[in-house]
Amino acid sequence: MNAETSTQNPFPTSAESSGTNGSAALNGDATRVRKIAQTLHEAVDTLEQKIGSSSERVMGMQEEYGNMARDQVRANPLAALGVAFAAGFIIARILR
Template sequence: MNAETSTQNPFPTSAESSSTTGTNALNGDANRVRRMAQSLHEAVDSLEQKIGTGSERVMGLQEEYGNMAREQVRANPLAALGAAFAAGFIISRILR
């Protein structure tokens, strides 16, 4: 049965991989993995930068609209109270 098995082991040990063809194949795989890891790292960095910029923009808009809403409520407190009551009433009717 051992004579029928192929001479190439699909799972080489460190002693078997010391041959020049095995070492070159392993180095090629390692280089391919390094290139892939580098490209993935660059993609993650780019995505992180885009998300950071987007979140800063959203936080700025939230602060701007929050300040505008506070000014409107201070200027017209009864209208704000009426709008909040109407919105709550409509939402409660929808969710029944």
């Protein structure tokens, strides 16, 4: 093995670290990793709250428009049937 490779390990383990300097460096890294993990966890929680409120709003809009469409079909069943037939005819022509 090369002498430079054996003395310079780019990935030191706790067993390879010597003295308090190596231990302090590893503790500092662990603290930094914990802080980053905490920050990311808080960001994910915030995103989850925003998505949750947005999805509730979209579901409410979907229910509202679904009810409006249902009311229109009940009020004008022949017009709804004609629109459905026309839409089906146009889609069939496009897909040929």
